[in-house]
Amino acid sequence: MKKVLYLMLCVTVLAYSCKKNDDPNAGLREVKVQLAYPAGSSFGVAANVVVKANSGTVVYEDSTDANGLASFKLPVGIYELSATDNRSEGGTSYLYNGVKSGVTVTGSWISTDVVTLTLTESKASQVVIKEVFVGGTPKDDGSGAFIYDRYVLLYNNSATPANLDDLCFATVAPYNANASNAYYGTDGELTYKTQGWVPAAQGIWYFQTAVTIEPYKQIVVALTNAVNNTTTYSKSINFDNPNYYCMYDIDDFSHAATYASPAASIPTSHYLKSEKYGTGTAWTLSTTSPGLFIFSPQGTTPAAFAANATLTDVLGAYTSKKVPVEWVVDGVDAYLLNNTGNKKRLTPTIDAGYVYHLNNQGYSIYRNVDKAATEAIPGNAGKIVYNYQLGTVSIGGTTDPSGIDAEASIKNGAKVVYKDSNNSTNDFHMRSKASLRTN
Amino acid sequence: MRKRLIFIVLFSGLIQTAFSQYTLSGKVLGGRKQTPVSFAIVSIPALDLWATANAKGEFSIKEVPAGNVSLTIEYLGYEKKTYEFILRRDTTDLIFILNEFNLQLDEVLVTARKKAASLTTSYVIDRTALDHMQMLNVRDATSLLPGGKTNQTNHLATSSAQPIAVNGTSGEMGNALFGVAVEVDGVRLSNNAIPGKTGSDTRNIASSNVESIEIITGLPSVEHGDMTNGMVRITTRRGKSPLTIEMMTKPNTKQVAAGKGFGVGHGRGVLNMNLEHTRSIASLTSPYTTYVRNNLTLQYSNTLQDKQRQPIFIDFGVTGNLGGYNSKSDPDLFVNTYSKQQDQVLRGNASFKWLLNKRWITNIEFTGTVNYNNQLSEVSRNRSAASSVAAIHARREGYNVGQLHDENPAADLILIEPGYWYERSYDDSKVLNTSARFKANWSRKWGAVNNNVLAGGEYAGSGNKGAGQYYADMRYAPTWREYRYDQISSINNYAWYVEDKVQWQSGRSLLRVAAGVRGDLVSVSGSEYGGVNSLSPRITGEWVFWEKARQKVRDLSVRAGWGKTVKLPSFSVLYPEIGYRDFLTFAPGTTSDGKTFYAYYTMPSTRLFNPDLRWQQNIHQEVAVNANVNGTKITLTAEQDKTRDAYTSTGIYSPFTYKFTGQSSLEQSHIPIGNRTYTVDQQTGVVTVTDKTGAQPTETLSYREITRFISNRKQVNGSPVLRRRLSWIVDFRQIAALKTSIRVDGNYYYYKGIEETVTTYMPNDNATMADGNPYKFVGFFTGGAVSANGSVSKSVNVNFTTITHIPAIRLIVSARIECSLYDYSQNLSEIQGQQRGFVLDNRNANDPSVSKSNIYAGDQFAGVYPDYYVSLDDMNTPIPFAEKFSWAKTNDQFLYNELAKMVVKSNTNYYFNPNRVSFYYSANIGITKEIGRFASLSFNATNFINNLSRVRSSWNNAAVSLFGGSNIPAFYYGLSLRIKV
Structure with missing residues (x-):
């Protein structure tokens, strides 16, 4: 009899635990987000601005009403709120970005509570980072990835020539997005966000000679091993090209495996120079989740800027220089795919979002095409190639929502305008094959 | 207790003169059937007289002085017995009956015991305790010392050696592991010819064959040298014993062993043989990386009698081990990539001890040892x-x-x-240690005074017959230079020592004093150091107020000691690569x-070459009190070690110009x-x-010319390191009704090390200055270019052990709680007791704070300047850093920016905060059960409650889980079975 009673009790408990919850909104909290535009700005709140709430695993989206208010129904959790608004006036493109991390929605959340998301204003850049390839390519013998074939493509996203005088490359601290980040204060915000600077860790690189990029053209900058890597690694990159640039300054960075003597075809005038103020024999741009930005020093030279001891910021193992945000030309903040420890490093004015990245597979971080702007260029008609196939959605990554195959279009004679909203979430995707790969 | 001792001594006759001598003889019987215990050792330690029982169990010791005699009888597998009596005449009809050692005895120890009648702080762990704790590596035994903690490495399959630590830990200054002496059956496992300054790997010692381990934290006899941080003496099994088969299983380790001691013909001695196979894996999830130990030990002993009945005890031992570390079969590694290290050992010892018992000499002893350890390692990597x-x-x-x-x-x-x-690279290290010793003693008794003079000499050689690092195919050898160990001269040490022990008895009181001195002459051929002498005086004394008194305090004694020990230099010091x-x-x-x-x-x-280099030495002082209060045994020991002249090195920079063509x-x-x-x-x-x-x-x-600094290393002596220990053991009287005894042991440990050696520093010798030239300044820091040039730590660890021993059912159950009551450490920056460095107002400041001065005030950044610096422009003019840096700030921006690179700052604002770790504990249990006379089963579990609590650190106010941390061992367990046939 006892056994029967126990059995009935178990069945009852099981049945109750399997009971379907009929209310789809059960457990959800209403969260209102109010966008706040910077004081003095020509633009203010408007309808249909997309606001995102990212839990780390799920991204919720809503559009603002005419008062700039978005409304979500969110499960209890911790969210990162973000919004990007792109406006134009007098031929100048203004970007409004905002990010607010660590917004905790608890069970006691009151639906009348409004979270204010403050936007910062920036302008679109003439020179943009078109592609970042740092993750390495699989070796032919199957023993892992070859990681010394990194490069960056800079692109002139305008119709006028772009001068790269004194343009500097910098890596943000910490190197990996999922590393412990001591720059976060107790309020959950980056401490330098309100101070108007961003840390350039370890050292910077810059062009030694005057470099100009023609409209809608790119230059290749090999970050490491600027040789023909494909003789050994068939899926790797061949940098043996007289038009390419490379980072090579063995007085500062002498790590032999990272800095082979560049291909003889690359003129030494194309070698970038470094200024090192941290430690290490190789410049560190993360292979998993790079945080890269380019900046142009104002009123000083790269060497003088790097030497200035009063601009040094030491935090833990990182020695950085404080780069004023207004100097920054472009930046991209990458997160490691399938990792919950990622944290933002670049501030909203530079990059209000992030792009997922996965290393060791030959994938790159590639900028999305501004479809409307590209299609609007006279002469592009019939040259634009659609049906882009190199996205990585199938493995959890991203793709270019424009559907335009930029590289194929360029080969076809088109002039491509890339998306530049200072928000990597909108501007970049993870490409399944770095554009300089031939195999 | 069936096997009660029957001790029949018939003493009669009158007391003759105090200097009369008599013969003491009798028979030793043992076991259930009371059969003769041949080869049993009968000794009178105070007089250095001894005899070995023959095949009939008979023994005889001649010319024993009249008076109080303390006689000891011991043999493998039997309970050691000591008898005290007054000798007044020839006594020839003694019969001793020894009990077989098993859990039916009343007194069985599964903890460390303080070594009796020792004039130093020394603990002995016997086989029963080792079985009970399921020792896998002899270094596990240190957990049984007062306040000791269970070793957190629960397997042998580590890619690096597992040395033993006694006085000091690996994270401390003063080469603490390097300074430990380890001996197996008198064979010194010298680490002087091992590359680097590390301790000897103890993994190749067969744990199943260890009979006892003595750990000397105090001052050893002058017989022993070449150490500064304690000594471990391991004794393996010798003598007759039944065939014993042992099997042990732990999650990472399986062990099987067999051993037997048997007579070699009639009266031709005893051979003890032990065979062990142990296989340990590094990971349970990937059980392919292994450490294997295949160990065979043969130990022969015999006693020869001459016509004058002056016995010669001879003892030969040889141990071989095959095995080592191997990851070759790990499928997680890329094909044909692996790491292997052989751990092949051949150890031999031979000793002859001759009891002459003359008026002018008592014993002479010759000992020779050899220790050969082949640790050829092989690593295969894929490159492209x-x-x-x-x-x-x-x-x-x-x-x-x-x-x-x-x-x-x-x-x-x-x-x-x-x-x-x-x-494919190899590192061929074949350490060869040899030694030859001679010693003689002379024991006399005058009335209430026993005097024992010991004198001896020793030769010890440490060499390495390995070829060093090399590559299988030079076509693919990377940047590398040959450094053959076998082309380095052996380090030869010649030592002499003399020691006098005096014992004086007055009524119930006893005074024992030992004073001696040891001289070491290190001969280093092929080195500028040549021969270097050192002297190590040592003196210890004990006053026994009374023993076995019928009063509340039954025993009371006080002991004190002072002495010096010297650690000889290693290859790395004498012949730096x-x-x-x-x-x-x-x-x-x-x-x-x-x-x-x-x-x-x-x-x-x-x-x-540093002509002023001195050998590392340690001054040890200790005071101990032993008491028995109403059956509760109390041992309290206070020790202090001050290690001076630790081996360290510094860089000497000189300018150098070369041409670069790009x-x-x-x-x-x-x-x-x-x-x-x-x-x-x-x-x-x-x-x-x-x-x-x-x-x-x-x-x-x-081309362009580049001038920069290059550095050469120079061996120097580091600053003193201070360690203090207060250890205690309280063994409460057994609660008879529960058959349970309680032990509370613990220690207070204090360590302070401050390095004040001036060392040179360049912020980054691959860095350029703002003008594009290589960095041209070298800073000189007292205590090095580090935020903290030392640290202090203090800890209080207490262990509570309950032992329930039920002889009737042959069972011992023990539970032990290892508690950390106090765990404190702090980074220090000091010069001669004064603060070194200054407070920074923020992490990016370069100048000392105006408003704050105490770097230990908490939650603030701190900086250190070099004392002075030199420039490539003028290497001979030291420039005071602080003054120049301050001047440059307003007068020379370039210089200021460059000198700022030499300002050393703390990484965090809590770097100098005190670090108090909150209370934590772990609990172990052990069960040993004998199943009849022929089988014994042990189960042991560490951290069996799987403590998942969190501890908080006052350093940065962080709380971390004990799970997977470094505070306590992980939950772990093992089972072992021993069968006697």
Whole structure:
């Protein structure tokens, strides 16, 4: 009899635990987000601005009403709120970005509570980072990835020539997005966000000679091993090209495996120079989740800027220089795919979002095409190639929502305008094959 | 208790003179059937007299002085017994019956015991305790010391050695592990010929064959030298014993062992043989990386009697071990990549002890030992490159340009061609330690005074017969230089010592004093150090107020000791490996097929002889009190170690100029890249390009000169290190009704090490200044260019152990709680007791704070300036740093920016905060059950409650889980079975 009673009790408990919850909104909290535009700005709140709430695993989206208010129904959790608004006036493109991390929605959340998301204003850049390839390519013998074939493509996203005088490359601290980040204060915000600077860790690189990029053209900058890597690694990159640039300054960075003597075809005038103020024999741009930005020093030279001891910021193992945000030309903040420890490093004015990245597979971080702007260029008609196939959605990554195959279009004679909203979430995707790969 | 001792002594007759001598003889019987215990050792330790029982169990000791006699009888497998009586006449009819050792005895110890009648702080762990704790590595035994903690490494399959720590830990200054002496059956496992300054690996010692382990934390006899941080003496099984088969299983380790001791013919001695196989895996999830121990030990002993009945005890032992570390079968590794290290051992010992018992001499003893340890390691890595890789093998100073292996296999600079290859490297270390010892003692008794003089000499040699590092295929050998251990002279040490022990009895009181001195002469042929002498005086004394008194305090004694020990230098100190600095001097552009021809300038470092180098030494002081209060035994020991002259090194910088030729010099070349042949003048570094076709004339390339510092290492003596320990053991009287006894042991440990040696520093010797030139300043820091030049730590660890021993059912159950009551540490920055460095107002400041001065005030950043610096422009003029830096701030921005690179700052604002870790504990249980007379089963579990609590650190106010941390061992368990046939 006892056994029967126990059995009935178990069945009852099981049945109750399997009971379907009929209310789809059960457990959800209403969260209102109010966008706040910077004081003095020509633009203010408007309808249909997309606001995102990212839990780390799920991204919720809503559009603002005419008062700039978005409304979500969110499960209890911790969210990162973000919004990007792109406006134009007098031929100048203004970007409004905002990010607010660590917004905790608890069970006691009151639906009348409004979270204010403050936007910062920036302008679109003439020179943009078109592609970042740092993750390495699989070796032919199957023993892992070859990681010394990194490069960056800079692109002139305008119709006028772009001068790269004194343009500097910098890596943000910490190197990996999922590393412990001591720059976060107790309020959950980056401490330098309100101070108007961003840390350039370890050292910077810059062009030694005057470099100009023609409209809608790119230059290749090999970050490491600027040789023909494909003789050994068939899926790797061949940098043996007289038009390419490379980072090579063995007085500062002498790590032999990272800095082979560049291909003889690359003129030494194309070698970038470094200024090192941290430690290490190789410049560190993360292979998993790079945080890269380019900046142009104002009123000083790269060497003088790097030497200035009063601009040094030491935090833990990182020695950085404080780069004023207004100097920054472009930046991209990458997160490691399938990792919950990622944290933002670049501030909203530079990059209000992030792009997922996965290393060791030959994938790159590639900028999305501004479809409307590209299609609007006279002469592009019939040259634009659609049906882009190199996205990585199938493995959890991203793709270019424009559907335009930029590289194929360029080969076809088109002039491509890339998306530049200072928000990597909108501007970049993870490409399944770095554009300089031939195999 | 069936096996009660029957001790029949018939004493009669009158007391003759105090100097009368008599014969003491009798028979030793043992076991259930009371059969003769042949080879049982009967001794009178105070007089250094001894005898061995013959096949009939008979023994005889002649010329024993009249008076109080303390007689000890012991043998493998039997309970050790001590009897005290007054000898007044020849006594020839003694019969001793020894009990077989098993859990039916009333007193069985599963903890460390304080060594009886020892004049130093020494603990002994017997076989029963080792079985009960399921020791896998002899270093596990240190957990049974007062306040000891269970070892957190629960397997043997680590890629690095597992040395034993006694006084001090690996994180402390003063080479704490290097200073520990380890002996197995008198064979010293010397670490002097092991590359580096580390302790001896103890994994190759068969744990199943260990009979007892003595750990001396105090001052050892002058017989023992070459140590500063304690001594471990391991004794393996010897004597007759039944066939014993042991099996042990732990999650990571399986062990099977068999041992037996048997007579070799009639009266021809006893041979004890032990065989052990142990296999340990590194990971349960990937059980392929292993450490294997296959150990065979043969131990022969015999006693020869001459006509004058002056016995000679001879003892021979040989141990062999095959095995080591191996990851080759790990499928997680890339094909044909692995790491292996052999751990092959051949250990031998031979000793002859002759009891002469003359008026002028009592015993003489000869001992010879040899220890050979082959630790050949092999590592296979897969490599690949997209362009030529420079592999520099040059050993002479000068410029070298790369050559292909096919063209010149002996080239100083080989260019490994692009592609894929395997790099198989070996490190061949074959340590050979030998020793020969002679000692003699002379024991006399005058009335109430016993005097024992010990004198002896010792030779010990430490060498290495290994070839050092080498590669299977030189075509793929990376940058590397041969450093053959077998071409380094052995370190020979000649020692002498003399010691006098006096014992004086007055009524119930007893005074014992031992004073001695040891002299070591280290002979280092082939080294500038030549021969170096050192003296180690030691004195200890004990006053026993009374023993076995019928009063509340039954026993009471006080002991004190002072002495010096010396740790001899290792290879790394005497023959530091020559370092090579290789500067890239020519880097032509890489061809399309990945080829380039680098040139390097090689500068060998110089071994700088330090005529003032002193051998590392330790001054030890100790005071101990032993008491028995109403059956509760109390031991309290206070020790202090001050280690001086620890071996360390510093860099000596000197300027150096070389020529660099870059690709820019080739851009104007008229010779097509495919036709170029590069040559570099070995002395001048000037590069010329020749046209292979002869179509173009030879070109000499332009270059730029670079001047920078290079560093040579110099061995120096470090600053003193202070350690203090207060240890206690309280063994409460057994609660008879529960058959349970309780032990509370613990220690208070204090460590302070401050390094005040002035060392040189460059912020980054590969860095350039703002003007593009190499960094040209060298700073001199007292205590080194580090935020903290030392640390202090204090801890209180207490262990509570309950032991329930039920002889009737042959069962012992123990539970032990290991508590950390106090765990404190703090980084220090000091010079001669005064604060070194200053407070920074924020992490980016370079100047001392105006408003704050105490770096220990909490939550603030701190900085250190060099005392002074020198510049490449003038190496002979030291410039005070602080003054110049302050001046440069307003007068020379360039200098200020460059000098700022030498300001050393703490990484965090809590770096100098005290670090108090909150209370934590772990609990172990052990059960040993004998199943009849022939089987015994033990189960042991560490951290059996799987403590998952969190501890908080006051350093940064962080809380961390004990799970997976470094505070307590992980939950772990093991089961072992012993069968006697």
